Amino acid sequence: MSVKYSVVMRKNPSKISEPGKYYALAQAYGEMDFDAICTDVDSRCTVTKADVSAVIESVLVSMKAGLANGQVVRLGNFGSFQVGVNGKGAESEKEYTSSLIKGTRIAFRPGKLLTNMQKTLSYTQVAKLPVKTSAVVPGA
Known part of the structure; x- marks a missing residue:
């Protein structure tokens, strides 16, 4: 492969003056x-x-139901999935409400099957793919 x-x-965005x-x-x-x-x-x-x-x-x-119930969904050697939340902070634990949660993400953690596959990869350099540009339609 x-x-x-x-x-x-x-x-480097924090050192923009450097090459x-x-x-x-x-x-x-x-x-x-x-x-x-x-x-x-x-x-x-x-x-x-x-x-x-x-x-x-x-x-x-089944995965959708398990994730919606807060379960970690493990698919053997393939890996696991878990819901995480994103939101704003509060000054104290008592002030925190679910209204501060702004969204979720699904975290995937690869299992042995994929981590072992990564160890066997080889690499081939190719030319850069062309940058996609949007076509300008005259008169639009």
């Missing part, structure tokens, strides 16, 4: 969508693509 990367210059340094930036090439995952799993086992799809969809429903 090879992770493709390009090299980009970045400035920038060059860093690797991972480049994604394509994507593997839900349908492709189901097809891939189907090709390596005895269940059908429809069965794979149904099981994954059911797992997602």
Whole structure:
């Protein structure tokens, strides 16, 4: 497995007058969508693509319910998911109310399967991807 990367210059925002340094930036090439995952799993086992799809969809429903109930959802060696909250602070514990919570995030912690995969990756430098620009429509 090879992770493709390009090299980009970045400035330190706290030391803007200093010259920038060059860093690797991972480049994604394509994507593997839900349908492709189901097809891939189907090709390596005895269940059908429809069965794979149904099981994954059911797992997602269970995950949603578990996370909404404040549970950590562990998927074996794949990893775990947990809801975290973002909000404003209060001067004291007594003054803190749920109205200060402004949003949530879902934290993912990779398990052994993914952390071990990371240890085996190789890296290939590629050209920088072109910067996307929005097309200007005349008269718009």
